Amino acid sequence: CLRDAHDGIDFEEIIDKDLSTVDPPTTMSEGNNEDDATWMLVDTADKMHQCVEELRNAHPSEIGFDLEMYNKSKYMQITCLLQVTSDVGKDYVIDVLAPGVWDCVSLLRPLFADASICKIGHAIGGMDCPSLHRDFGIFVVNAFDTHEAAKILRLKGHGLASVCKHYGLANSEEYELLKETYQRTDWRQRPLTEPMIRYGRSDVHYLVQLRKLMIRDLTRKKLWDTAGSMQEEEARLVANALAATFRSIKHAEEEGGDGDGGENDEFGDAFDNATAESSTSNEDGYYTAGSDEDESKPQIRSVYGAKELRMHASLMRVITVSQQRCLDLWKGKTENPFKCKALVQIMKRAATTGKIEWTHFHMELYEQLVSWRTNAAQKEGILVDFVCSLDFLVSVANKRPTCIWSLRRITYFLPDLLEDESLGHVGELLSIVQKALTKVTGETKFPVVPSYEDRRIQRDLSDHVNGESNKSHPSRRTILSENTNSFAIGVGVTAILTVCAIVVVTSMRGKKK
Numbered sequence: 001c002l003r004d005a006h007d008g009i010d011f012e013e014i015i016d017k018d019l020s021t022v023d024p025p026t027t028m029s030e031g032n033n034e035d036d037a038t039w040m041l042v043d044t045a046d047k048m049h050q051c052v053e054e055l056r057n058a059h060p061s062e063i064g065f066d067l068e069m070y071n072k073s074k075y076m077q078i079t080c081l082l083q084v085t086s087d088v089g090k091d092y093v094i095d096v097l098a099p100g101v102w103d104c105v106s107l108l109r110p111l112f113a114d115a116s117i118c119k120i121g122h123a124i125g126g127m128d129c130p131s132l133h134r135d136f137g138i139f140v141v142n143a144f145d146t147h148e149a150a151k152i153l154r155l156k157g158h159g160l161a162s163v164c165k166h167y168g169l170a171n172s173e174e175y176e177l178l179k180e181t182y183q184r185t186d187w188r189q190r191p192l193t194e195p196m197i198r199y200g201r202s203d204v205h206y207l208v209q210l211r212k213l214m215i216r217d218l219t220r221k222k223l224w225d226t227a228g229s230m231q232e233e234e235a236r237l238v239a240n241a242l243a244a245t246f247r248s249i250k251h252a253e254e255e256g257g258d259g260d261g262g263e264n265d266e267f268g269d270a271f272d273n274a275t276a277e278s279s280t281s282n283e284d285g286y287y288t289a290g291s292d293e294d295e296s297k298p299q300i301r302s303v304y305g306a307k308e309l310r311m312h313a314s315l316m317r318v319i320t321v322s323q324q325r326c327l328d329l330w331k332g333k334t335e336n337p338f339k340c341k342a343l344v345q346i347m348k349r350a351a352t353t354g355k356i357e358w359t360h361f362h363m364e365l366y367e368q369l370v371s372w373r374t375n376a377a378q379k380e381g382i383l384v385d386f387v388c389s390l391d392f393l394v395s396v397a398n399k400r401p402t403c404i405w406s407l408r409r410i411t412y413f414l415p416d417l418l419e420d421e422s423l424g425h426v427g428e429l430l431s432i433v434q435k436a437l438t439k440v441t442g443e444t445k446f447p448v449v450p451s452y453e454d455r456r457i458q459r460d461l462s463d464h465v466n467g468e469s470n471k472s473h474p475s476r477r478t479i480l481s482e483n484t485n486s487f488a489i490g491v492g493v494t495a496i497l498t499v500c501a502i503v504v505v506t507s508m509r510g511k512k513k
Helices: 045-058 102-113 128-136 146-152 160-166 172-182 194-205 207-225 227-256 262-277 313-326 341-352 360-380 390-399 404-408 425-441 452-471 474-512
Strands: 039-042 062-073 076-086 091-094 118-121 143-145
Touching (some): 039 045, 045 076, 045 102, 062 128, 062 207, 076 128, 076 207, 091 194, 102 128, 118 207, 143 146, 143 313, 146 160, 146 207, 146 313, 160 172, 172 194, 207 313, 341 390, 360 390, 360 425, 404 425
Parallel strands (some): 039 091, 062 118, 118 143
Antiparallel strands (some): 076 091
């Protein structure tokens, strides 16, 4: 929304401005982060409290924000970084994955819900607003989406780097290179490198000034570029209408005689005298628009308040769509378990080739595992895809492992939630499989598959025992002796053949020379 106290515009002041006057984000090499007042890396709970306190005390009128995420799929996103800036001029790079920070990000709720503060972002309806709502309970109120403004202005590119380049960003090439490198990087990796932090700051650093420039361009056509000609045209029409009126009155007086309109004569004489004193008059002596002197030209207005800006459809369309993007909250949509590609493929193979067994018992077990995954996600307060994938559950339903090591035969590296056996989730999964097998086979005891380490130790012990016992056996000693002799003979023959080959090749080369 446009606020009466903050959103006026002075065209004379901003008409020639662009992003070239905005200093780019400083780097770590240009100064110590602790002493740099232009930005802060928030990687502890104490710094998160400091960040919120500084923003509150600054009383900003605009806040720019952006999120960096790891998107494994459209059903599985991880918020890894939150960047915030304000019209006060300080950037905050919030490492939400740092210890203690995630639980403190919700302190930003009052600032993002304050309608008197305009929140500025780029394509906020994609994942920014839904993720803020999902992960931190933050609702964005009163937003301006620069992506929507770029579309209304029909800019050549709608990406943030392209928009900044359009508005004369001095280091646009560097910013575009950072976009290409880090826009799709794995933002879970730590520590954050200097280029990663620089990229994160660049995504919010220019948003406050960019909003002002885009509001200017959305309204300048009617309020500035054609304002003078419109006022002159209006003055010309009024003047010509008055002149025509007085000419018709004078003409009527001349036809009617002197005695019919003394007062009209006096009025016409007064008007003639007034127009004669003006800088320009037409052939009849009446003033019309088109004076060459500055005093007769209408003054072009340059300052407009929020009330007048609200009358412009293009600007209000951007603002309306931006508010709709704020309502794009997290819907909690998940992948349809019965449209999983792995499930569809295994069912087709079972039906066509018969090489894979997949019966209604497997399907029933799969449905139970899907329900288990949903309950585990609700218990831990995470997305279901963070428990495990549907592909994994299809494999479990097909192989039906009954212990941890038979489960690792499906995938040795289990999902994080199943790796930690103390959480109890992996035990619940195996219990579901065992109960399903008991229902089908009637068995209640299942073989325990030894771990890889246990099997290696058993093999070594077996070899050791067998070796000691076989050494005392005469036939074993004979076999060992024969094997040793055979090995020695084979090595000797190989060496002789190699020497012969070298001699032949050398002699052939000598003949060619």
